[in-house]
Amino acid sequence: MRARGAADYKVSHPPIVPPLASHGRLAVSESDLVEWGRRLGHVASAPLLVTISGELGAGKTTLVRAICQGYGVTEDVTSPTFALVHRYAAPRSPVFHLDLYRLSDPVELTNIGWDDILGEDALVLVEWPERAGDRVPRNHVPVSLQHLPDDPTRRWLGQERGQHRFDPEQAAGGDGGARDRLGKDAQRQRRKSRRLEGSWLRICNRERTGRLQARA
Numbered sequence: 001m002r003a004r005g006a007a008d009y010k011v012s013h014p015p016i017v018p019p020l021a022s023h024g025r026l027a028v029s030e031s032d033l034v035e036w037g038r039r040l041g042h043v044a045s046a047p048l049l050v051t052i053s054g055e056l057g058a059g060k061t062t063l064v065r066a067i068c069q070g071y072g073v074t075e076d077v078t079s080p081t082f083a084l085v086h087r088y089a090a091p092r093s094p095v096f097h098l099d100l101y102r103l104s105d106p107v108e109l110t111n112i113g114w115d116d117i118l119g120e121d122a123l124v125l126v127e128w129p130e131r132a133g134d135r136v137p138r139n140h141v142p143v144s145l146q147h148l149p150d151d152p153t154r155r156w157l158g159q160e161r162g163q164h165r166f167d168p169e170q171a172a173g174g175d176g177g178a179r180d181r182l183g184k185d186a187q188r189q190r191r192k193s194r195r196l197e198g199s200w201l202r203i204c205n206r207e208r209t210g211r212l213q214a215r216a
Contacts, residue, residue, distance in 0.1 A: 025158035027148060033059055033157060034066040041070025047121050049137060051129035054145035059155050060127045063145065064097055071095060071123055079127075085110050093120040106133035116119035 001016055002055060028036065044050075050067070052060045065077040072090040080086040080099045088095040096117050103109070118137065129136050146156040 037066025038070035041067040049140040056177035
């Protein structure tokens, strides 16, 4: 079986980030972020690449740890700041956690086995994806975390602006036979994705209720 590279990375997976996140951002507490990350991990299906961008201290590793917990990783998940790559075992597939902060040029990705990692049937979680430049495959799930200037206890959670939303039909090549191959598995993943959106909306409603109570 030929390994996939960054240029032809294909995944049969519906969008995971809820539609709300592509139009705006949601202010979340750390507990909300952890809850959402665990649910994302629960519905994730390999092969899948999730990139997480944001400033230092925005909660990227916290989100990665929650995703891993939801995906079934039982090991202690720590930031691979110096090792650059950590690999974890999980019941459904391996999980690769990459921290690209220390990279000075995308060419250095070759030294850490970037293309080989993307060729694995695995869940791949990448912090500081902007350091990878154009070697990040087009079909991925881009998540953004940002500080709230007036509230250090919460973060903006959303989909990175300008990033491509995953299209399962496009990833399958756009032909009828490829779409058929998605079949029941794609339908099952769409149902899981809808459950995640329900979690997102519950967080939205909780935040909205809190604002209304504060005004009362």
